[in-house]
């Protein structure tokens with residue numbers, strides 16, 4: 001009898017530990033999805049929440065989307081609209097890859113109109129396009145994510 005009581009007590013203790021651990025795990029996702037600074041819209045940094053959406057194949061017309069330009073890690077991405085802007089579609093994005101025929105530094109030199117070291121608006125990126133220093137390599141992804149102002153910006 002005594003031999004059985006000890007394992008039962010350990011099992012009960014283990015169950016309590018598991019319950020606490022799973023409570024912690026359950027709480028984590030609520031805050032895990034919000035990104036740090038993620039992209040620029042007209043010189044302002046925004047963040048987002050990563051969502052597992054994939055809207056490719058919906059056949060939605062071009063007007064249903066906003067554009068976000070993917071810099072491939074050279075700098076934060078640039079989106080063309082944020083909440084409140086005319087034409088903002090609610091965070092349905094066409095992600096366009098970029099290429100830099102003469103390198104990112106040349107694109108930055110061509111397009112960084114305010115000299116702050118990044119291409120941080122659609123206008124600056126368009127200037128780099130016009131100079132041939134950046135090229136829109138086409139749509140690589142279609143998805144939904146919200147646009148969230150950073151606190152204090």
Ligand SMILES: [Ca+2]
Pocket residue numbers: 111112113114115116117118119120121124
């Ligand atoms: Ca700039």
